[in-house]
Amino acid sequence: MLDFTILNDIRQQNPVVVTFANFVTPQIVANAINVIGGSPIMTLEPAEADDLISLATALTLNLGTSQGAESDFIELKALGTAAHKYKIPVILDPVAVNVPFRSQYVKKLLTNIEIDIIRGNASEIAFFAEINAKSRGIDAVEELDSVSVAIQAAKKTGKIIALTGRIDVITDGRTTYVIHNNTQLLATNVGSGDMLSSLIGTFLLPGVPRLQAVATAVLAMGVAGELAAQKTPNQPGSFSNVLLDELYQLTPTKLTEYGKWDLVNA
Ligand SMILES: Nc1ncnc2c1ncn2[C@@H]1O[C@H](COP(=O)(O)OP(=O)(O)OP(=O)(O)O)[C@@H](O)[C@H]1O
Numbered sequence: 364m365l366d367f368t369i370l371n372d373i374r375q376q377n378p379v380v381v382t383f384a385n386f387v388t389p390q391i392v393a394n395a396i397n398v399i400g401g402s403p404i405m406t407l408e409p410a411e412a413d414d415l416i417s418l419a420t421a422l423t424l425n426l427g428t429s430q431g432a433e434s435d436f437i438e439l440k441a442l443g444t445a446a447h448k449y450k451i452p453v454i455l456d457p458v459a460v461n462v463p464f465r466s467q468y469v470k471k472l473l474t475n476i477e478i479d480i481i482r483g484n485a486s487e488i489a490f491f492a493e494i495n496a497k498s499r500g501i502d503a504v505e506e507l508d509s510v511s512v513a514i515q516a517a518k519k520t521g522k523i524i525a526l527t528g529r530i531d532v533i534t535d536g537r538t539t540y541v542i543h544n545n546t547q548l549l550a551t552n553v554g555s556g557d558m559l560s561s562l563i564g565t566f567l568l569p570g571v572p573r574l575q576a577v578a579t580a581v582l583a584m585g586v587a588g589e590l591a592a593q594k595t596p597n598q599p600g601s602f603s604n605v606l607l608d609e610l611y612q613l614t615p616t617k618l619t620e621y622g623k624w625d626l627v628n629a
Pocket residue numbers: 483484485501502503527528529530531545546547548549550552553554555556557558559584585
């Protein structure tokens with residue numbers, strides 16, 4: 364079961380979420396964390412990694428624009444090592460991981476840092492399921508069977524997988540949540556996925572079962588997206604702002620009333 368009172372806990376605890384961001388969407392990612400009730404901080408300085416992570420409840424590593432630079436790798440490793448030391452969960456957003464150079468980089472990262480959760484679109488998650496999927500840059504292109512791809516990725520990696528798309532699938536390979544709340548405007552808005560990867564961090568409060576926390580974060584994004592889309596039909600620019608308003612105004616009652624989700628093979 365999902366416990367939506369976690370929203371009240373987030374607002375009460377104001378959890379610090381550290382994000383290694385890409386340079387395209389840091390502002391909306393920071394706002395997403397803030398409006399839901401968390402406290403965002405972005406960093407690029409390895410020397411402060413331990414200090415920041417000691418304050419944080421989760422770490423999100425977004426690889427959107429990081430690939431290649433040795434300084435980035437040093438930073439990612441410093442953050443990941445500190446997260447392991449302080450036992451906080453690490454979320455990976457493997458943007459465009461099917462681009463060969465990025466595939467190698469992610470493999471290197473996974474041997475150096477312990478990752479707990481991977482959030483990506485169908486093409487990105489297919490990489491971890493070891494399925495040959497096409498992708499065009501940051502976007503998924505193929506209609507894959509999301510449920511089986513996500514479960515296979517979870518089994519291959521041993522990590523929690525959040526596969527987003529027309530439906531969202533959250534699984535540890537045994538228990539699977541499928542989320543049906545959605546809107547095309549979320550896909551059109553560049554950075555919805557980046558926002559979600561850091562929102563997941565905000566929902567991963569200490570002591571909360573991780574799979575349920577991840578599923579609730581994805582549901583929250585879907586419900587807020589639908590409510591925003593009703594107010595901004597065919598207006599992607601306005602949608603982006605109203606999405607933040609709806610995340611800010613989200614309540615456990617709204618998640619209960621509007622949330623459409625299934626629990627499969629529990
Ligand atoms: N075809 C779709 N229809 C409805 N909602 C979608 C669709 N595709 C994605 N979404 C929603 O958009 C949000 C972001 O997921 P998406 O899979 O687009 O991430 P992404 O590709 O990493 O995005 P970005 O790179 O722009 O941050 C999720 O909440 C997801 O449910």
